[in-house]
Amino acid sequence: MADNQNNSAALTVKNLSVYFGKNEAVKNVSLDIAARAVTAIIGPSGCGKSTFLRAINRMHELNPDARMEGEIKLFGDDIYSKNVQPVVVRRRVGMVFQKSNPFPTMSINENVTVGLRLNGIRDKKILSERTEQSLRMAALWDEVKDRLSAPAISLSGGQQQRLCIARALAVQPEVLLMDEPASALDPLATSKIEDLILTLKKDYTIVIVTHNMQQAARASDFTAFFYMGELVEFGPTTKIFTSPANKRTEDYVTGRFG
Amino acid sequence: MTAPNHNWRQFKDVLMRVITFACAILVVTPLVLVFYHLLKEGFTSINWAFFTQLPKPVGEIGGGMANAIAGTFILLGEAALIGVPIGVLGGVYLSEYGGSKLNWWIRFAADILNGVPSITWGIVVYGLLVAPHLPGFSALAGGVVLGLMMIPLVMRTTEEVLQLVPAGYREASLALGIAKWRTIVQIVIRTALKGIVTGVLLALARVAGETAPLMFTAFGNLGWARKLTEPIAALPLQIFEYAKSPYDDWRRQAWAGALVLLLLVLAINIGVRFLTRDRFKAKI
Amino acid sequence: MATTKMTTATGQFGDRAFKWLTLAMAFAVFVLIALIGYELASGSHLAMQKFGWRFLISSDWDPVNDIYGALPVIFGTVVSSLIALIIAVPISVATAVYLTELAPLWLRQPLIMFIELLAAIPSVILGFWGLSVMVPWLHAHLFPAMRGTLGFLPLFKGPDYGPCILAAGMILAIMIVPIITSVSREILRSVPGLQREAAYALGATRWEVTRIAVLSYAKKGIFGAVILGLGRALGETMAVTLVIGNIAQIVPSLFSPGATLASTIANEFTEATGDLYYSALFELGLVLLGVTLVVNIFAQLLLKTFAGPSVKPQN
Numbered sequence: 001m002a003d004n005q006n007n008s009a010a011l012t013v014k015n016l017s018v019y020f021g022k023n024e025a026v027k028n029v030s031l032d033i034a035a036r037a038v039t040a041i042i043g044p045s046g047c048g049k050s051t052f053l054r055a056i057n058r059m060h061e062l063n064p065d066a067r068m069e070g071e072i073k074l075f076g077d078d079i080y081s082k083n084v085q086p087v088v089v090r091r092r093v094g095m096v097f098q099k100s101n102p103f104p105t106m107s108i109n110e111n112v113t114v115g116l117r118l119n120g121i122r123d124k125k126i127l128s129e130r131t132e133q134s135l136r137m138a139a140l141w142d143e144v145k146d147r148l149s150a151p152a153i154s155l156s157g158g159q160q161q162r163l164c165i166a167r168a169l170a171v172q173p174e175v176l177l178m179d180e181p182a183s184a185l186d187p188l189a190t191s192k193i194e195d196l197i198l199t200l201k202k203d204y205t206i207v208i209v210t211h212n213m214q215q216a217a218r219a220s221d222f223t224a225f226f227y228m229g230e231l232v233e234f235g236p237t238t239k240i241f242t243s244p245a246n247k248r249t250e251d252y253v254t255g256r257f258g
Numbered sequence: 259m260t261a262p263n264h265n266w267r268q269f270k271d272v273l274m275r276v277i278t279f280a281c282a283i284l285v286v287t288p289l290v291l292v293f294y295h296l297l298k299e300g301f302t303s304i305n306w307a308f309f310t311q312l313p314k315p316v317g318e319i320g321g322g323m324a325n326a327i328a329g330t331f332i333l334l335g336e337a338a339l340i341g342v343p344i345g346v347l348g349g350v351y352l353s354e355y356g357g358s359k360l361n362w363w364i365r366f367a368a369d370i371l372n373g374v375p376s377i378t379w380g381i382v383v384y385g386l387l388v389a390p391h392l393p394g395f396s397a398l399a400g401g402v403v404l405g406l407m408m409i410p411l412v413m414r415t416t417e418e419v420l421q422l423v424p425a426g427y428r429e430a431s432l433a434l435g436i437a438k439w440r441t442i443v444q445i446v447i448r449t450a451l452k453g454i455v456t457g458v459l460l461a462l463a464r465v466a467g468e469t470a471p472l473m474f475t476a477f478g479n480l481g482w483a484r485k486l487t488e489p490i491a492a493l494p495l496q497i498f499e500y501a502k503s504p505y506d507d508w509r510r511q512a513w514a515g516a517l518v519l520l521l522l523v524l525a526i527n528i529g530v531r532f533l534t535r536d537r538f539k540a541k542i
Numbered sequence: 543m544a545t546t547k548m549t550t551a552t553g554q555f556g557d558r559a560f561k562w563l564t565l566a567m568a569f570a571v572f573v574l575i576a577l578i579g580y581e582l583a584s585g586s587h588l589a590m591q592k593f594g595w596r597f598l599i600s601s602d603w604d605p606v607n608d609i610y611g612a613l614p615v616i617f618g619t620v621v622s623s624l625i626a627l628i629i630a631v632p633i634s635v636a637t638a639v640y641l642t643e644l645a646p647l648w649l650r651q652p653l654i655m656f657i658e659l660l661a662a663i664p665s666v667i668l669g670f671w672g673l674s675v676m677v678p679w680l681h682a683h684l685f686p687a688m689r690g691t692l693g694f695l696p697l698f699k700g701p702d703y704g705p706c707i708l709a710a711g712m713i714l715a716i717m718i719v720p721i722i723t724s725v726s727r728e729i730l731r732s733v734p735g736l737q738r739e740a741a742y743a744l745g746a747t748r749w750e751v752t753r754i755a756v757l758s759y760a761k762k763g764i765f766g767a768v769i770l771g772l773g774r775a776l777g778e779t780m781a782v783t784l785v786i787g788n789i790a791q792i793v794p795s796l797f798s799p800g801a802t803l804a805s806t807i808a809n810e811f812t813e814a815t816g817d818l819y820y821s822a823l824f825e826l827g828l829v830l831l832g833v834t835l836v837v838n839i840f841a842q843l844l845l846k847t848f849a850g851p852s853v854k855p856q857n
Binding site (some may be wrong): 268286289368382386464469528531 | 555556557559560561563564565567568569570571572574575577578581582584585616632633636637639640641644645653655656657658659660662663664665666668669670673674675715716719720723747748749750752773776777778779780784787806807808811812823824827830831834835838839842
Binding site for chain 1 (some may be wrong): 647741746754755821
């Protein structure tokens with residue numbers, strides 16, 4: 001799974017439009033997400049960036065009014081083709097949410113391994129190896145290694161979010177989606193998450209939605225600027241922030257609106 | 259790249275959908291069956307005689323449940339006289355006044371009352387109104403017990419409905435210098451009136467079907483009750499008497515009575531649902 | 543100016559009067575509880591004096607000789623309610639799950655409406671249907687089949703004459719399904735969407751999402767719904783009276799007739815002669831109230847500590 005990644009495109013999005021009823025939330029977006037890199041999606045509230053993100057793992061389908069047009073390919077596989085079930089796509093693409101959501105009735109351990117156990121992996125040795133591996137990658141191992149059976153909700157907010165990251169990583173996804181992962185956290189926890197992202201990108205393709213431009217500038221390699229459902233500009237982060245091609249982009253990144 | 263147990267998981271998903279669907283159908287089945295049998299056995303017995311005649315003595319064929327039907331309406335009227343003012347005004351207090359501690363206890367007490375078995379209500383009102391004034395079985399006692407049972411129900415539904423009225427309405431009225439009590443009566447209650455009426459109707463439908471409390475208060479009557487201090491017939495009571503009797507003709511009439519009672523109760527329930535259909539749309 | 547002053551004066555009086563009026567009405571609940579408690583206590587006084595605690599453990603219910611022991615009817619109450627729970631709980635919870643998580647949207651409201659209409663059926667009608675339709679069918683079809691397959695157990699040995707404890711348990715099950723289903727539904731709906739999304743994002747199937755994110759989260763609340771259903775079953779009178787056979791006895795076979803606290807009061811109250819008989823029946827009422835009270839309070843506690851004010855414990 002992680003071997004699929006060389007510096008070609010992990011995700012190719014062509015003419016993606018997402019509708020909720022009559023409302024077109026994402027309008028005809030095309031871009032390529034590079035493998036083993038961090039791509040940030042920025043833009044003002046309501047610009048469609050979260051909707052775009054959720055289209056990548058077909059989570060928008062949880063809304064009965066949702067409809068999409070266009071094409072998204074994950075390492076060459078059309079994730080919307082007729083014989084592909086959303087369930088399968090979501091095993092290849094992991095997601096971390098804005099507000100941490102560990103399962104409260106499960107321990108730390110159980111939360112990390114839930115995805116694996118769903119996939120039928122019962123071997124205790126494999127499970128505990130993956131647990132340690134994922135928790136290390138999420139920079140949480142040292143803090144919890146002595147209390148893996150403690151309830152997940154006994155952790156602090158920042159720790160819970162890292163636990164959710166570990167939970168997503170445990171199933172070894174090809175792409176990791178993060179929807180404003182640090183917006184509910186304090187600055188210290190936020191910087192831990194950002195360091196984490198920089199470490200993870202060596203092995204994972206990451207797409208992160210953020211309304212925090214400094215965060216985008218610090219942590220990402222590529223940035224896409226969305227406005228009112230449209231992709232206004234997309235390119236290497238340094239270019240977007242220092243010499244954007246589009247006036248609107250420039251207005252946003254310099255804080256003139258948003 | 260699908261996990262090895264993918265097909266098994268899909269199978270389980272479908273299986274559980276089927277099982278839970280089957281349970282949902284199972285749940286609905288008794289309603290359908292009851293309705294079907296009531297119609298089948300009772301429909302043909304519903305005729306003019308049924309609604310206008312009194313029960314005939316044991317052994318004679320024919321007669322009707324005119325007194326029981328009238329009795330039920332009389333009892334419901336009495337119950338409303340007691341249950342509505344106390345229940346609605348009590349609900350107003352809970353919603354519009356009161357410290358949170360006291361209100362918590364009032365709500366708790368109301369919830370307890372809602373859990374009191376109906377037969378307990380029956381023997382309590384028997385002890386209070388019937389026993390001391392023997393032979394005290396009376397329409398009065400029957401109306402009282404049903405009315406008392408309505409109070410906690412109406413109180414809670416009124417409170418809920420009043421709470422739905424936006425705070426802004428009250429504030430606007432008070433800011434105009436209108437007295438609080440007028441605000442509550444003319445603005446808040448006015449706005450919530452439909453909901454309050456709904457709650458009252460549902461409570462009435464609930465007590466209309468009660469038999470146990472009436473057994474020891476209204477007691478039943480094979481004729482007309484000429485005064486409120488006499489025993490009175492009621493549909494559920496009559497149905498019960500006929501249902502456990504060995505006489506075929508009485509049992510035939512019990513089906514008819516049950517059909518009429520069920521239609522009355524369902525009509526109120528469905529009618530209320532229809533009236534509040536906008537409220538229900540959002541609640542999936 | 544003068545008008546404002548006058549309005550204030552009468553307004554103030556009106557405010558105070560109205561407040562006290564509504565407060566007095568609200569206090570009715572306390573008055574009623576006190577009345578119920580007083581009436582039951584004074585009514586059962588005689589029997590309590592005569593029998594003391596033996597009332598609860600003695601199995602002789604003998605009106606002819608004026609000896610009263612409540613054990614057989616307590617037994618009948620407990621057993622019939624237990625049967626009702628065993629049948630109703632799995633079906634109700636499964637239905638609640640179907641309605642909140644798995645059913646197609648267009649089907650939900652109609653099903654919900656049907657279940658609420660089922661709850662509205664008066665007890666005497668259900669009992670009459672039970673006696674006239676269900677019991678004969680059970681006697682002719684289900685009970686012989688059960689005797690054939692499960693007859694090695696003492697529970698299912700022996701003949702039945704139609705009305706029996708098992709029939710009462712079944713009719714009770716029908717009656718408590720709506721309340722367990724509707725409260726469970728509220729509980730399931732209150733599980734945060736974020737929990738479900740976490741499971742979906744891991745690639746869980748709809749059933750797996752329900753199992754992992756919803757049901758485990760909602761365990762306590764569902765338990766509360768079940769206890770609420772138990773409370774309802776314990777106090778149920780008319781339907782039980784018509785199908786249970788009304789013989790106060792303790793017998794292992796579920797095919798034998800029985801009696802419950804409520805059904806005994808219903809059957810014997812108007813025929814009772816003598817102060818002691820009446821008092822014994824009042825004491826049955828007291829026991830019944832005590833038991834249902836404890837169960838209902840327990841259920842309320844469970845439900846209130848599970849979720850916030852969004853969950854309404856009553857139907």
